[in-house]
Amino acid sequence: MKFYRLYTVMPKLSLLIMPRFLPMIVPILLILFLFSCEGGRVQRLAVSGVSEELAVSRKENIRDIVYSLKFAIPFERDSAIMANVVIDFSLDKRDFVVLDFKPSYELLGDSQKVHDGHLAAIVNGAKISLGIQNEHIIIPKKYLKKGANSLSLNFVAGEQSLNRRQDLLYTLLVPDRARTLFPCFDQPNLKAKFNLSLDIPASWMALANGKVIDESIIVNKEEVKNVEGVKSLKFSQTEPISTYLFSFVVGDFEIITESREGREISIYHKESDPAKVAQSKEIFDLIYSSLEWLEEFTAIDYPFTKYDIAIVPGFQYGGMEHMGATLYSDRRMFLEESATITEQLGRAKLIAHETSHMWFGDYVTMPWFNDVWIKEVFANWFASAIVSPLFPGIDHKLNFINTYFPVSYAQDRTLGATALQQELDNLKNAGLVYNNIIYNKAPIVMEKLVSKIGESLFKDGIRLYLKRYAYSNASWDNLIEILDSLSGQNLTEWSNVWVKKRGRPIIDVRLEGDSLLLNERDPFREGAEWAEGVAFNGVPNFDGTSYALIVPDSVLLDRIIFKLKQGEVTNDVARLSSIINLYELCDAGYLKAEVFLSVIESVLERESNILIYSRALNYLSSSLFRANYGQTERILRDIFISSAKKSIINQDRSKRAMAFKAYLNVATSSDAANELYEIWEHPQEFKEVSLGERDLMRLSYELAVFFPEKADYIKEKQLQRMGSNSGSSSGRVKEFSFVFPAVYSQIEVRDSVFNSLLLSSNRGVEPWAAAALGYLNHRTREDQSRHYIAPALGIIEEIQATGDIFFPANWLSALLSGHSSAAARKIVEGFLDSKFNNSRSLNPMLRSKVLQASHHLFRGE
DSSP, X not given: OOOEEEEOSSTXXXXXXXXXXXXXXXXXXXXXXXXXXXXXXHHHHSOSSOBHHHHHHHHTTEXXXXXXXXXXXXXXXXXXXXXXXXXEEEESSOOOEEEEOXXXXXXXXXXXXXXXXXXXXXXXXXXEEEEEETTEEEEOGGGOOSEEEEEEEEEEOOSTTTOEETTEEEOOOTTTTHHHHSOBOOSTTSOEEEEEEEEEETTOEEEESXXXXXXXXXXXXXXXXXXXXXXXXXXXXXXXXXXXXOOEEEESOEEEEEEETTEEEEEEEOOOOHHHHTTHHHHHHHHHHHHHXXXXXXXXXXXXXXXXXXXXXXXXXXEEOOTTSEEEEHHHHSOOTTOOHHHHHHHHHHHHHHHHTTTBTTTEEOSSGGGHHXXXXXXXXXXXXXXXXXXXXXXXXXXXHHHHHHHHHHHHTSTTOOOSSOOOSBGGGGGGGOSHIIIIIHHHHHHHHHHHHOHHHHHHHHHHHHHHTTTEEOOHHHHHHHHHHHHOSOXXXXXXXXXXXXXXXXXXXXXXXXXXEEEEEOTTOSOOOOOOOOOBSSSBTTTSOOOSEEEEOHHHHHHHHHHHHTTOOOSHHHHHHHHHHHHXXXXXXXXXXXXXXXXXXXXXXXOOOHHHHHHHHHHHTSGGGGGGHHHHHHHHHHHHTOHHHHHHHTTOHHHHHHHHHHHHHHOOSHHHHHHHHHHHHOGGGXXXXXOOHHHHHHHHHHHHHHOGGGHHHHHHHHHHHHHHOTTOOHHHHHHHHHHGGGGOSOHHHHHHHHHHHTSGGGOSSHHHHHHHHHHXXXXXXXXXXXXXXXXXXXXXXXXHHHSOTTHHHHHHHHHHTTOOSHHHHHHHHHHHHHTSSSTTOOOHHHHHHHHHHTHHHHTTO
């Protein structure tokens, strides 16, 4: 009789099996083997966050997703929000499913604490219990089937991204925070339709992606103690959208609605100042004109059910493009009476930017957040085009250069420079992708692309792109493929340098006769070849198109400086480009600060262009010249106070306002402090600039630093002003009261403020937290605040995990901008060294943000 030897997975163990038993044994072993493989796949895919491997696996098998969500929002801020979700989806093959869920309940009171445990679920009719493991819910294969599936879960809503205040709640789920609120497939290329129901206090209003299609009172106020009853709202189903775009806002809002040509738009707001509320007319104008422009350019009608906005006090960003429920910051939308033309233009571009996202980001979305810059480049590039006809007095080519080049250079010049398209292995790090490169360098690159292929072909390509990927996902490479096919050009090689390489070229230039000789260098020595040209007509880059640090030889540099000081560079674009490049040369150590400041002083004496004037003032208040603040203070004081210069400045109130704000940034002397105090004490007598409430709040903070003995008086008087002002928002009063303790002179008070900011529960309103941290590290208190640097850096990973996408950069900027000492640099160096190439290493993108924020400390090294 013959025997067969079959080895199992157990070491040194074999079974002697007769041939007649093989048909029974093999299937059993195969099942065990497959079960072992499935368990291994679950462990590999269900790691913390949303790995790229998990996202790819789910995209291959899951489709037709519909979320039906219900949230019961209580009146009390510290009460849990009970919720239910039904998720309908289809599987192309029967397999286990990994849902994402990372609830956080730390903001709830002790009596409302909810601990991770098992969730009662119904899967395809079967009642089961599911646990939360490693930020995921695993649904075993045995409960699922090929084709249509349905899952129902009761849960307590996670608090991290709810942004709860006593009379306000709004969701902010970008980039991967939907999973912190409810169980879902939290990746941008698994789009879904959403049904939403909300139970809210009866006196509150609610805004969401869909329209309200049903409203009813479910609990009368007599039935609920201390609450004005409860109402239930049901919203219409959305079009297919990514999870990060799901949104709702509830609270004690006022609503303004306007209809034009069959389209109705509402503004939800909490503003009490009638003068600010009156700006709603301008806001409506900007929204409607943006929608009309985009519909014409794209040849696609607005692709979603409705367009409403909420203007939120203390909102973390300028805006967020939730279709049907776009959120905006009150600071950016309701401007002060003293608002400059730059601030007015900024509001217009912000509205055009967020409206552009309806087509570019919402309608067609990037598949993965490494390409998030695509939606931002479209939004910023189109925003510039949309606002141009609305501001006919502005040179928009000049404004494009002034808006995007300096801010982009500010990161590209640092050791923390990043490419437009970055590596991203897990969505838990997606927030780190956001930086000034994707917002500001991207439109510059897009402008170069349009110049290469022509505006008409670009427009055709965009229309094809939107049509091909409607309500779906597309990458940058998908767009390049379309433009390649239309243009006949090989754009891929060009794209690989400008999109996938970091930094900017350094171009050495010298004159030989009438010819300009160029030598291009890669500052990071990574083999990038931009082949960037430099146009020359008296000064290099006179047309403003070159994106580079242009390093002229000494003869040419002296010539440029002379021409600027003598007013011989008469072309506005050439003059602005030259000023920007001189500043970059100064930052890189090619030009002395005193020389640059003398050029700026000469320029300001005769400058008539408001954009160039604004840029020059901005440079005067740069930390680059902290050692020269005596000189910059004198220049700015002469501009807005000295009677010898009033004849120049009085011709334009925007210039006066700009000069005053720049002066406030650099004022250090006792004379300056006394002058500012008199202005604050008697603002109605300060005729040069009309000061709004926020201007006076800012002055209050600065003066409390200058005059510590008067801090209590300054605080109380400013609060009285705000309390007696019928137009003062309660949100601004709360903000002022939150920030002001950071400017007290008593170190124990400031230490207490700092220690409170180390707790995530005290950083709920991130702009206020960043402002407080900035004043704790005020430029005049370096020696007293240096001990904050190490512990504030020490929680940067927690800041990333708990904060919104811009907060790590804002936290670092607030912490480090006021410091310039070698001791501060040493602390940062020590932190970076301790987090390099070991088990405690920083994520490379987070390390880049530290390097960007600390660039001024390492300048010249």
